[in-house]
Amino acid sequence: MIELFDEPMSKHTTFRTGGNARRFLIPESINELKEAVRKCCEDKEEYLIIGNGSNLLVSEKGYSGTVIQISDKIGKITVSGEEIYAEAGAMLSAVARTARDNGLSGFEFASGIPGSVGGAAFMNAGAYGGEIKNVVTRVDVIVDGELKSLSPEEMHFDYRHSIVMEKNMIITGMAVKLEKKNPEEITAAMTELNRRRVEKQPLEYPSAGSTFKRPTGYFAGKLIEDSGLAGYRVGGAMVSTKHCGFVINYDNANSDDIYRLITDVKRIVMEKFGVELEPEVRLIGEF
Ligand SMILES: Cc1cc2nc3c(=O)[nH]c(=O)nc-3n(C[C@H](O)[C@H](O)[C@H](O)COP(=O)(O)OP(=O)(O)OC[C@H]3O[C@@H](n4cnc5c(N)ncnc54)[C@H](O)[C@@H]3O)c2cc1C
Numbered sequence: 001m002i003e004l005f006d007e008p009m010s011k012h013t014t015f016r017t018g019g020n021a022r023r024f025l026i027p028e029s030i031n032e033l034k035e036a037v038r039k040c041c042e043d044k045e046e047y048l049i050i051g052n053g054s055n056l057l058v059s060e061k062g063y064s065g066t067v068i069q070i071s072d073k074i075g076k077i078t079v080s081g082e083e084i085y086a087e088a089g090a091m092l093s094a095v096a097r098t099a100r101d102n103g104l105s106g107f108e109f110a111s112g113i114p115g116s117v118g119g120a121a122f123m124n125a126g127a128y129g130g131e132i133k134n135v136v137t138r139v140d141v142i143v144d145g146e147l148k149s150l151s152p153e154e155m156h157f158d159y160r161h162s163i164v165m166e167k168n169m170i171i172t173g174m175a176v177k178l179e180k181k182n183p184e185e186i187t188a189a190m191t192e193l194n195r196r197r198v199e200k201q202p203l204e205y206p207s208a209g210s211t212f213k214r215p216t217g218y219f220a221g222k223l224i225e226d227s228g229l230a231g232y233r234v235g236g237a238m239v240s241t242k243h244c245g246f247v248i249n250y251d252n253a254n255s256d257d258i259y260r261l262i263t264d265v266k267r268i269v270m271e272k273f274g275v276e277l278e279p280e281v282r283l284i285g286e287f
Contacts, residue, residue: 002026013053016206017255019062028073051116059285087173088118105181108189112197118171124157133157135176141169202240205248212277221245227272234261259287
């Protein structure tokens with residue numbers, strides 16, 4: 001297990017911002033992960049599980065407990081017939097490539113989401129009409145120190161929501177059921193979705209993807225654009241002019257800039273349209 005102290009979270013978040021984690025652990029197996037969590041509980045140490053940090057805004061004050069990163073060291077992907085089992089640290093892009101190489105369709109939607117399997121099951125990540133909940137058949141978790149399997153129903157999936165957000169659980173892997181298709185068609189679909197991402201999203205800047213959840217009946221990006229906020233800046237943080245749903249780290253922003261920008265956007269959209277925007281990005285630490 002890799003153990004680091006005073007580790008800058010800016011190195012582990014796609015926003016490229018955030019203060020230091022007092023302790024940062026990278027377990028290399030599920031047993032080491034269980035051990036790390038057991039030790040934190042024993043020491044009454046607060047801990048935070050992260051994957052690829054692509055949906056996190058970590059305070060400039062940092063995190064005073066232990067961050068446990070589930071990396072691709074716990075990222076084995078196994079194919080069995082039309083089912084793929086991926087450990088939590090596997091990247092979604094790697095699972096999508098494995099599916100394609102095995103002529104399995106249904107995971108194309110996730111190929112451009114820069115997160116881990118654990119982060120995606122936690123968030124019920126989705127894109128272009130696909131969602132984790134539509135393909136998953138089982139999620140394995142550590143709960144109260146023990147490994148347990150949850151059915152999709154037990155995961156209580158909803159829009160950007162799963163039961164793991166409410167309970168103290170750690171996802172160790174998930175199984176997905178896909179269907180046979182011609183690999184060329186799968187490749188074409190993945191290429192097309194990727195093209196749409198590159199065309200519409202400000203991928204050239206650090207961000208955490210869509211900053212806000214989709215409010216019922218609206219699109220966050222459209223509300224923000226119609227509020228005249230395209231290009232709105234606080235310090236180095238900016239509402240992307242390419243896609244107003246993205247807050248980007250435009251010019252050496254820190255997490256305070258991003259947080260203040262999010263707060264301003266929420267307030268202005270509420271004033272103009274009476275719609276409450278809720279961040280999709282997870283706020284970690286004190287703001
Ligand atoms: C350019 C860009 C585009 C994006 N596009 C999309 C998109 O199209 N659709 C979409 O849904 N999201 C999108 N995202 C957001 C993000 O990639 C997803 O939410 C992703 O699923 C997060 O995975 P992660 O591994 O990075 O999780 P992290 O950001 O590391 O963590 C997110 C949350 O999950 C929890 N968590 C992570 N791993 C585990 C685990 N193993 N067990 C328990 N809890 C865990 C963390 O505690 C945290 O609360 C995008 C982000 C970027 C930067």
